Amino acid sequence: MQILDIFNPQISVVAHGLEGKVILLYGGNSTGKTYQAVRMDKPYVLACESGLNGQNGIPFANIKTWSDFVNVVGQLTNPATVDKAKELYSTIIIDEVYASAQFCQTYICNKYGVSSVDEGKGGYGLWKQYETEYWKAVNMIVSSGYTVVFIAHVSETKDGKIVPKGDKRSITPIMDNCDIIAYLKSNGIDENGDRIHSSAYFAETDEYFARSRFDYMVPYIEDFTCDNLRKAIQDAIEAQEEAEGFESVSFETQKKNNEIERVPFDKLKEDVVALGMNFCEAGHQERLQELIADCLGEGNSVQEATERQYESLEILLAKLEEQKQKLGVA
Known part of the structure; x- marks a missing residue:
């Protein structure tokens, strides 16, 4: 998944002709x-x-x-x-x-x-x-x-x-x-x-x-x-x-x-699940559940997420990546 990165920005360009105008x-x-x-x-x-x-x-x-x-x-x-x-x-x-x-x-x-x-x-x-x-x-x-x-x-x-x-x-x-x-x-x-x-x-x-x-x-x-x-x-x-x-x-x-590459939904879900497993193995299951509830809603699980929750899973993955650094998760 491509996460928007302020340190590696897209650079705007101008198109000639009328196409897309x-x-x-x-x-x-x-x-x-x-x-x-x-x-x-x-x-x-x-x-x-x-x-x-x-x-x-x-x-x-x-x-x-x-x-x-x-x-x-x-x-x-x-x-x-x-x-x-x-x-x-x-x-x-x-x-x-x-x-x-x-x-x-x-x-x-x-x-x-x-x-x-x-x-x-x-x-x-x-x-x-x-x-x-x-x-x-x-x-x-x-x-x-x-x-x-x-x-x-x-x-x-x-x-x-x-x-x-x-x-x-x-x-x-x-x-x-x-x-x-x-x-x-x-x-x-x-x-x-x-x-x-x-x-x-x-x-x-x-x-x-x-x-x-x-x-x-x-x-x-x-x-x-x-x-x-x-x-x-x-x-x-x-x-x-x-x-x-x-x-x-x-x-x-x-x-x-201007495009942002989006991974298929099933691959996104797999990435979230895999990273979540790493949190559990490192003893941070409680923090994992807090992040899941914050992104998907209380009582909902990643496994039950549907394609309508694609953005929610994107945000969850980004938060897991951020917390991974702070908590020392592999």
Whole structure:
């Protein structure tokens, strides 16, 4: 088992390209959110509203319920199907956030037999259950290695600041995990009556919220297109490489760098049992039982632990290793 070691840390790396990046595009109607998003590489849309009515030839799932959403996410991320899915799709587009969250709320209400999330648990609300359910599905997507694009409408705070539309339990976790949050602002029409491309803003102002994880990202793109967005992100990474003297890596290399190797559950249990035997042979059975009770709960045993207690066994093994040094256990 690999135990996190502060004296042998993982070193962060930056990945080039859009693979694995998470992007939120938000703005008013007809600002090009969906139009440009579906022009990214090999798109697949989770269509929770009718944003594709004006688009032709785009692969999509017509999401009408939360079960639709969860089932599609499962196919996109299931280890048994993810490689096949990635041969077909590189960009997953959730269109749009507020509608998908409404489906989730309806599911939670039906599950607990109430008409609104506020009513649940005797008036205390089911907000935590809703938040957990929504983020569980979304997190599967954002951690799966696709380019993920969330699309949202606009809302305003009490003081008039423009922000992505959504309740805090759905939109906030998405915003916290985005690499790019772009506010799209309409530029109207030209003298011939033709629509001008919107502008995309990546830096927060008093007027609107926007953000980029990349310090060298331009503050805005005057002409927002899919190609210009891709170029702005790549230019920001290349500028960082030049300024800080490093070389970006592929997403696969970044992913491997961030992974922690986990041993199979049965092997973990064997290691705990073996070390526990050493404690008993050294006369520290009482201390062993204290640690087991602390990690697994009073009256529970290592032998009866299930895979749901994997983390508990990891913590127990780490504590045994620590106590082993103090107590002189072999």
